[in-house]
Amino acid sequence: MSHEWGRVGEDGTVYVRTADGERPVGQYPAGSPEDALAFYTRRYEALALEVQLLEQRVNSGVLSPEEAAEAIKTVRAQVTDANAVGDLASLSGRLDALSPVLASQRKARQEEKAQRAAESKSAKEAIAAEAEKIAEGTDWRGGANRLRDLLDQWKSLPRIDRASDDALWRRFSSARTTYTRHRKAHFAEQNERRESARVVKERLAAEAEELADSTEWGPTAGRFRDLMRQWKAAGPAPREVDEQLWQRFRGAQDTFFGARDAVQAELDREFTANAEVKEGLLVEAEKLVPVDDLETAKKSFRDIAERWEAAGKVPRDRIKELEGRLRKVEQQIRSAEDEQWKRTDPEKSARADDMVSKLEAAIAVIEADLAAARAADDAKRVQELEDNLASRQSFLDMARRASADYGG
Template identity: 70%
Template sequence: MTSNDWGRVAEDGTVYVKTIEGERAVGSYPAGTAEEALAFFTERFAALAFEVQLLEQRIAGGKLGPEEAASSVKTVREQVTGANAVGDLAGLVGRLDALAPLIAAQREARRAERAQATAAAKEAKEALVGEAEAIAAGTDWRGGANRLRDLLDQWKALPRIDRAADDALWKRFSGARTSYTRRRKAHFAEQDQRREGARAVKEKLCTEAEALATSTDWRATAERYRDLMRDWKAAGPAPKDVDDALWKRFRGAQDAFFGAREAANAALDAEFEQNAVVKDALLVEAEALLPITDLDAAKKALRDIADRWEAAGKVPRARMKELEGRMRAVEQAVRAAEDDQWRRSDPEKSARADDMVSKLEAAIAQVEADLEKARAAGDEKKVASLEENLASRELFLETARRASADFGR
């Protein structure tokens, strides 16, 4: 008989393992000697021992979850308990049983981790719900949609919590998204409707602007273009691509008209340049009357200058303010001297002042009648001339009335 501490080989070749309950036959090895048979079944035990050692290391290192570890221990324990091997099988079983407290501790730690993760997930989901509801109540129609998509991705990445709480939070989260989407669609539908309305308005404005582009009624057309621009701004935006195209049409019509007006004005300015030369010379004569020493002579000279001034016609726009200002300064100086003389004159001059008022009023009435006819005829050049004449006579009339009032005191 061949044997060791944990087994033996009987004379008939049967191999036995020693256990606490007694010997148990584990097989035979007819192809070899008794020593070889015992070595064969001892190597089987060594393989089991290695598997137990490996399982111990994996469980101790946390490579297996508690439930997987318990299942693996149970499987290996069943293999060891009924193993056809020679060795300290009871010792291996003891080592496997000794893993139970470690697995229990790991199970408890895993349970605590899950509870902590669940609490963190619940807190995170509540925060996501709060932000989603805030977005749903707002009007950030572009950034809000992107943010809600980010929040949904974050929700999906979080672990589930207890079913009731998870379902309740999801209902709120989903409801916020649905509410926001519904309001967003309504907003853009309303915006599209407004933009289509703006499109119709702007198309009409473009049509009118293009019809006016060739007009030569510079003043009235310019005023109408200002009205059209006001209506354009009030209409609001049309769809982006359409709005750009309509604006290009509208702006093109404006540019055509105002470009033509600028060209016409430039031509007039060139035509009126010689008039400015004449008025420069007249201003030299008028300003030479100052200071006034002989009022009657100054008035007579100024009337002659005024007639020639009116006959000289329009001047370039850039010179108009300067020239008119200098002439008004001379006229005001003459009127001031006249006022002073009237204040010091005898009663007979009151009658002359009244007569002057009457004549000026009659002259102004005639100029106003001529002005209305010129406007009706569309004669802009004559209108401008008569307006200048009327302004000058009204200034004289104002002075005459003040003088007449002074004499009547």
């Protein structure tokens, strides 16, 4: 029996037709020729389905080019030696048609790989540069955390060419090593400083505790201020003891200043009565100004000042106000005294009297000359002398007033 792609011989041998002629694919002695051809045709259909599935997988990119090439090789061997009846040449052609697809996929994979490598190289260069910048800084906490993040990023990136990858890794690793070394040195130095601070603060706390019961309020308060400056300058001690030492130091301070403030509060109550006395003295003092009788004002002020000193201290918040009011009265009395001295200055009075005498003598001479000019009927000379006399008379009036002022 004959078929488009094969036939069955009289002895039951089944043949498939190919471009190179026909070849036997098997025997089917048990059934009819139709059954034989149907059996071997179904084998072809199964093989065609396998080719179709391979095409789909290759075209979809599910398989890598290498996996696809191996699968094609396997299926091609099955097609070449297939014991089936059908267009085996078309199946081989379909397998051949997958070669350009694989070539395109290989090229795309290579381009994608090159792109990933370039991106990975750029990312690793950025990581190395950032790590080097961190290594130059002093951010000991944030820098360490960031370097850990950068290491995780590095591990997630694909490798690039070995030479570049090794060179960039050396930069990154060297930066991490440098940062770690500097960080350890920093904390070692910090621990040393904190240990030194602990020694200083223990000494300061002990001295503060010795001063806590002192009643020398002024000197001890000054010493506590010195101790506080030293405490701040010492810097932090180890965390586990710093707060404990501060509580000791602060407690001693509170004890001393609490006692001092209690004593001061008692004194302030006593000083309030003194302030009332001084307010009464201020009323007396402020009545002395403006000054009418300087000597009386001075005498009264001296008496007020003596009683002021005898009245004693006043509350600290009243000192400036009360002392200011008293000083104001004192300044007004002194101003009045200075003004009187200016008026009664002996040297100035003598100079004024001398000027009066000289002007009077000059005027007497001018009057004599004026009388002579009038007698001679010298009108021009009379006019000159009269003008001169008027001017000298005006100066004489001013000199007499000045003399009267200085003479009191």
